[in-house]
Amino acid sequence: GDSVTQMEGPVTLSEEAFLTINCTYTATGYPSLFWYVQYPGEGLQLLLKATKADDKGSNKGFEATYRKETTSFHLEKGSVQVSDSAVYFCALSARNNAGNMLTFGGGTRLMVKP
Amino acid sequence: NAGVTQTPKFQVLKTGQSMTLQCAQDMNHNSMYWYRQDPGMGLRLIYYSASEGTTDKGEVPNGYNVSRLNKREFSLRLESAAPSQTSVYFCASSASGQRTYEQYFGPGTRLTVT
Numbered sequence: 001g002d003s004v005t006q007m008e009g010p011v012t013l014s015e016e017a018f019l020t021i022n023c024t025y026t027a028t029g030y031p032s033l034f035w036y037v038q039y040p041g042e043g044l045q046l047l048l049k050a051t052k053a054d055d056k057g058s059n060k061g062f063e064a065t066y067r068k069e070t071t072s073f074h075l076e077k078g079s080v081q082v083s084d085s086a087v088y089f090c091a092l093s094a095r096n097n098a099g100n101m102l103t104f105g106g107g108t109r110l111m112v113k114p
Numbered sequence: 115n116a117g118v119t120q121t122p123k124f125q126v127l128k129t130g131q132s133m134t135l136q137c138a139q140d141m142n143h144n145s146m147y148w149y150r151q152d153p154g155m156g157l158r159l160i161y162y163s164a165s166e167g168t169t170d171k172g173e174v175p176n177g178y179n180v181s182r183l184n185k186r187e188f189s190l191r192l193e194s195a196a197p198s199q200t201s202v203y204f205c206a207s208s209a210s211g212q213r214t215y216e217q218y219f220g221p222g223t224r225l226t227v228t
Contacts, residue, residue, distance in 0.1 A: 004156075034216065043118070043204055043219035044157070089156060100145055100164075100208050100215055101172070104156035 002027040006090050006105035013080055013112050021075040021108045023064075023090035031092040033057075033066055033073040034102065038087045047075075047088070085112045116140050118220035120205050126226045127195045135190040135223050137205030144210035146188035147172075147217065148180060150201040157204065163188055164210055195227045 007022040025031065032051045036044040048057030053068035062077045073090060090105040121136045139146065144165045149157040159172030161180040169180050177199060179191045188207075192199060202224050206217040 008154075041221075043221045044206075044217075045219070046216040049216065100210060100217070101147070101159060101162060102157075102217060104158075106154050106156045 002031070002092060002094050002103045004090050004092055004103055004105035006088075006108050008106070009087075009109040011108060011110050013110070015082055015112055015114055016079045017112075019075070019077040019080045019084075019110065021088055021090075021110070023073045023075065023105060025071050025073065025090070025092050027071075027092055027094050027103075029094060030068075031094045033064070034091045034093070035062070035064055035073070035075050036089040036091060036104075038089065038107070040086070044089060080110070080112045082112045082114055085110055118205055118207055118218050120203075120220035120223050122223060123221065124224050126228065127192075128228055129196060131195050132191065132193050133195065133225075134192075135203055135205075135225075136187070137189065137220060138187045139205075139207040139218070140186065141207060141218065142185070143207035143218070144185070145208045146182065147206045147208075148178075148188070148190045149204045149206065150174065150199075151204060151222070152201050160190065160203075192225075195225075197227045199225065200227045201225060 003026045034049045035047040037047045048059040050057040050066035056065045087107045091102045118139045147162040148160040163169045163182040166185045205220040208217045209215045
């Protein structure tokens, strides 16, 4: 079946540091890929997405590129802020998915210190 | 625009008690979902409803039932709560038919079963 693997956290960075959160997936066909973010006490929000190979999703300074050859969708940000502290989830939605269901990774907690 | 709303926000149950978690969306979405979130395991799909009048099991349906009351509302029922059902429950909705459509999440219900 489909699966998503993320690096385990927590990831602790100082403000303005470079961020990478690794995500790899296993799926049949050509899934769409997503990064969701969960701030403390809240539900998940879509951060960015990519729907085909070599697409780059970007939002709020975050970027991720759909790499079919390495089955990866790593999240990056050049300069993190304290306000980026949250839990980040990588997810996929597979082809022939009439219910538009998502498969999530385990989440990576990011802590940014001033 | 309220988006996806859930009630209650917090609940404590004793083993064997029953309860219903309520979810409503005002975005005219066809598809709705119930997830549970446990530490280190990401989100796991309990049940989903691809359209009004249909429901299907997800990854972890045992111990739960659902009702798609109308297009707006999708409830999750625990008939006889067990400590293993202690979790945070999220409802989500999306436009159907396209796997690239994002899911919109509610704020969650934190359930403790003692």
